[in-house]
Amino acid sequence: MPKSPERCEEIRTDMRNKILHKSILYFAKNGFSGTKISDLSKYIGIGQGTIYVYFESKDKLFQEIHQMINREKDISQIKLLANLPIPAKQKIHKLTKEVLRQLEEDDLFAGMIALNTQILLEQNGGNSAYGTTYQSELYKYMTKIIEQGQKEGSIVSGNSLKLADYYWGVVYLYSLKRLFTTKYEIINSEDLERTVLKQ
Amino acid sequence: MPKSPERCEEIRTDMRNKILHKSILYFAKNGFSGTKISDLSKYIGIGQGTIYVYFESKDKLFQEIHQMINREKDISQIKLLANLPIPAKQKIHKLTKEVLRQLEEDDLFAGMIALNTQILLEQNGGNSAYGTTYQSELYKYMTKIIEQGQKEGSIVSGNSLKLADYYWGVVYLYSLKRLFTTKYEIINSEDLERTVLKQ
Amino acid sequence: MPKSPERCEEIRTDMRNKILHKSILYFAKNGFSGTKISDLSKYIGIGQGTIYVYFESKDKLFQEIHQMINREKDISQIKLLANLPIPAKQKIHKLTKEVLRQLEEDDLFAGMIALNTQILLEQNGGNSAYGTTYQSELYKYMTKIIEQGQKEGSIVSGNSLKLADYYWGVVYLYSLKRLFTTKYEIINSEDLERTVLKQ
Amino acid sequence: MPKSPERCEEIRTDMRNKILHKSILYFAKNGFSGTKISDLSKYIGIGQGTIYVYFESKDKLFQEIHQMINREKDISQIKLLANLPIPAKQKIHKLTKEVLRQLEEDDLFAGMIALNTQILLEQNGGNSAYGTTYQSELYKYMTKIIEQGQKEGSIVSGNSLKLADYYWGVVYLYSLKRLFTTKYEIINSEDLERTVLKQ
DNA sequence: CATGAATGAGTATTCATTCAT
DNA sequence: TATGAATGAATACTCATTCAT
Numbered sequence: 001m002p003k004s005p006e007r008c009e010e011i012r013t014d015m016r017n018k019i020l021h022k023s024i025l026y027f028a029k030n031g032f033s034g035t036k037i038s039d040l041s042k043y044i045g046i047g048q049g050t051i052y053v054y055f056e057s058k059d060k061l062f063q064e065i066h067q068m069i070n071r072e073k074d075i076s077q078i079k080l081l082a083n084l085p086i087p088a089k090q091k092i093h094k095l096t097k098e099v100l101r102q103l104e105e106d107d108l109f110a111g112m113i114a115l116n117t118q119i120l121l122e123q124n125g126g127n128s129a130y131g132t133t134y135q136s137e138l139y140k141y142m143t144k145i146i147e148q149g150q151k152e153g154s155i156v157s158g159n160s161l162k163l164a165d166y167y168w169g170v171v172y173l174y175s176l177k178r179l180f181t182t183k184y185e186i187i188n189s190e191d192l193e194r195t196v197l198k199q
Numbered sequence: 200m201p202k203s204p205e206r207c208e209e210i211r212t213d214m215r216n217k218i219l220h221k222s223i224l225y226f227a228k229n230g231f232s233g234t235k236i237s238d239l240s241k242y243i244g245i246g247q248g249t250i251y252v253y254f255e256s257k258d259k260l261f262q263e264i265h266q267m268i269n270r271e272k273d274i275s276q277i278k279l280l281a282n283l284p285i286p287a288k289q290k291i292h293k294l295t296k297e298v299l300r301q302l303e304e305d306d307l308f309a310g311m312i313a314l315n316t317q318i319l320l321e322q323n324g325g326n327s328a329y330g331t332t333y334q335s336e337l338y339k340y341m342t343k344i345i346e347q348g349q350k351e352g353s354i355v356s357g358n359s360l361k362l363a364d365y366y367w368g369v370v371y372l373y374s375l376k377r378l379f380t381t382k383y384e385i386i387n388s389e390d391l392e393r394t395v396l397k398q
Numbered sequence: 399m400p401k402s403p404e405r406c407e408e409i410r411t412d413m414r415n416k417i418l419h420k421s422i423l424y425f426a427k428n429g430f431s432g433t434k435i436s437d438l439s440k441y442i443g444i445g446q447g448t449i450y451v452y453f454e455s456k457d458k459l460f461q462e463i464h465q466m467i468n469r470e471k472d473i474s475q476i477k478l479l480a481n482l483p484i485p486a487k488q489k490i491h492k493l494t495k496e497v498l499r500q501l502e503e504d505d506l507f508a509g510m511i512a513l514n515t516q517i518l519l520e521q522n523g524g525n526s527a528y529g530t531t532y533q534s535e536l537y538k539y540m541t542k543i544i545e546q547g548q549k550e551g552s553i554v555s556g557n558s559l560k561l562a563d564y565y566w567g568v569v570y571l572y573s574l575k576r577l578f579t580t581k582y583e584i585i586n587s588e589d590l591e592r593t594v595l596k597q
Numbered sequence: 598m599p600k601s602p603e604r605c606e607e608i609r610t611d612m613r614n615k616i617l618h619k620s621i622l623y624f625a626k627n628g629f630s631g632t633k634i635s636d637l638s639k640y641i642g643i644g645q646g647t648i649y650v651y652f653e654s655k656d657k658l659f660q661e662i663h664q665m666i667n668r669e670k671d672i673s674q675i676k677l678l679a680n681l682p683i684p685a686k687q688k689i690h691k692l693t694k695e696v697l698r699q700l701e702e703d704d705l706f707a708g709m710i711a712l713n714t715q716i717l718l719e720q721n722g723g724n725s726a727y728g729t730t731y732q733s734e735l736y737k738y739m740t741k742i743i744e745q746g747q748k749e750g751s752i753v754s755g756n757s758l759k760l761a762d763y764y765w766g767v768v769y770l771y772s773l774k775r776l777f778t779t780k781y782e783i784i785n786s787e788d789l790e791r792t793v794l795k796q
Numbered sequence: 797c798a799t800g801a802a803t804g805a806g807t808a809t810t811c812a813t814t815c816a817t
Numbered sequence: 818t819a820t821g822a823a824t825g826a827a828t829a830c831t832c833a834t835t836c837a838t
Binding site: 406409410413444445446447448451 | 820
Binding site: 428429430431432519520554556557560561564567568570571572574575578579583585586588589592593596597 | 627628629630631718719753755756759760763766767769770771773774777778782784785787788791792795796
């Protein structure tokens, strides 16, 4: 009497996601080389072998995490925001509020930001300062908002891509703090906004 | 016919420093666990065994780097700056100019900043958001300048320690970019100053 | 409404035999350490767990195969042959014809011969060149035939046990060829017989 | 004061060969899957890690052994023999005497024969009964001798390649016996020769 | 002192076995 | 009973460290 194939598939998908989600935080905190499979599996609460049922190797697991981060990262929000008929300043306010809310509420968000930036830094090998794959999507809309704000006079002058990079860099910075420090105080909206806003 | 003891001592010191300096960059780029002694020694251009002539272990080497960073980090400058009879705004200008100059000119500076922050993040284990050992020195004087600026109305309001942390966090951010990307564009003085300065 | 106990028993026996038979071939081709339970069960066409319903462990399965080979190996035939009142040469002819027929027709026969010899080689650890357990039965009657032939002048002189071993060794050789090669050409009767027959 | 590069190279070559030679016997006796690196290194008398200094992986080590066997196998002798102006029967005598001498004297020879045949059987996957790479060389000259003998009437009729394969098959058989049994009695020249010779 | 080959403790990965369904 | 997901002991492989040269 075999298990029902649907149930089986469901179990597999659940476990796979569990491993992926938990691993994001663990890798973000410990780095790739600093993560031992034995520790990771203990942290997830499963046997070592189980990881290898779902992922070929530590490397492959890490790669999949990377892909998952890119996939899940919520571009849609900022995309929406960018196209709204409101002043750029207000867009930055809304974006900042949302980002800081997520940063505060959700470990995973911080982990994803941190891991993603680290991967970008390492993989780029410095090929280009900006713009790999999806990242460009995020930056594209951010850049749009910034340029709008520059026209409206609410955002400081300068290369818009560079400013976008600065804004997200600071978000990365506080994601790290979120992950590594406990008595951590989140950055103020005003401080974060000042990366790009005048005044 | 032995070499003169002084000459011998000098050779030893040179090699020791060479290893320390090169290791800072390598550790900053690859992290502690990501650094293999075999790769590091190849990068330095010496035999694996040679590292063990000068340092007991990988851990000890890393510790010494940490100490060296703390020792060499130029506190004196900012100490001097803090006590100068000039407006805080001007102090921030001078500091920023100097920091960005060093960041641009000197790999090692970037490496030291990056490594130092990483160590802080990891070692703190979150014990306290701010202020371990020497760090406090640097922050102490920075805080002093910020408080002066707040009185003078040139620096934004808020917890001065948090603002100092923000300023140096951004410096860390661009140290990472310096280390990991080649087509890297350094941050503008204005952008960096805006972390704390009004306008 | 339980199935009839007899039918149930029959189903069990069938599955047990299926596993045993298929395993003989798989073990013969891949050796004991070279056989993974996961691969074996796929080859048989059942789930991994099923094997453990019928056999305690991989080792036990292998042992049972060994016993089964010994049990099934058709000693009776050669026993019969040995006692027939005909010339040894004719006995060798009949035996050879029968052996080659089985070798050609039946994968399982080849698998049994191959496995059996391998087990002998490995387990002996070289304790004795000839004659473990059952093997002695087979060899005993073969030896008898050979000695008869030597008296009759149709079989070459020499230690009869050694000659029996030679004959069966060559059968083993061609069992391997049968198992491992596809374009395999079976050995001629004459070639096989020449191991012991004069002319 | 670095070690002299020549001496270094020599040490490396020696160790490499030591590992290769000892591994031949060990793999021949235990098979690929039956060989644990930990046991193998103990058998060789070195640390586990040392094997990985010279060989990428267990698989690569096994491959190199295979190549080495092919390279070292002494084709030259039989090549020479094949072209000598003497009767085929005499060639078979000489060859057999030499083969049995080596089999008796040299573990490594038996190991090489055994391993080589096993690899052939497994790798062929049955593609062709005869003739992979070098094997063809050996068989080519053997075939030549057999065909000469068939003309001279000293060798039995039949496909010469098949007969060559038979002869070497029996050599393989006794290589296995040599490796796996201690009280082993080598095959007589006459018995081995009878695979191909009349009478 | 400087080297790199050798080592084994530590880490990644496999696979026989268990067990909930 | 039959299954295959989960497991951890066993095994392959890596890398910090030692040591003869």
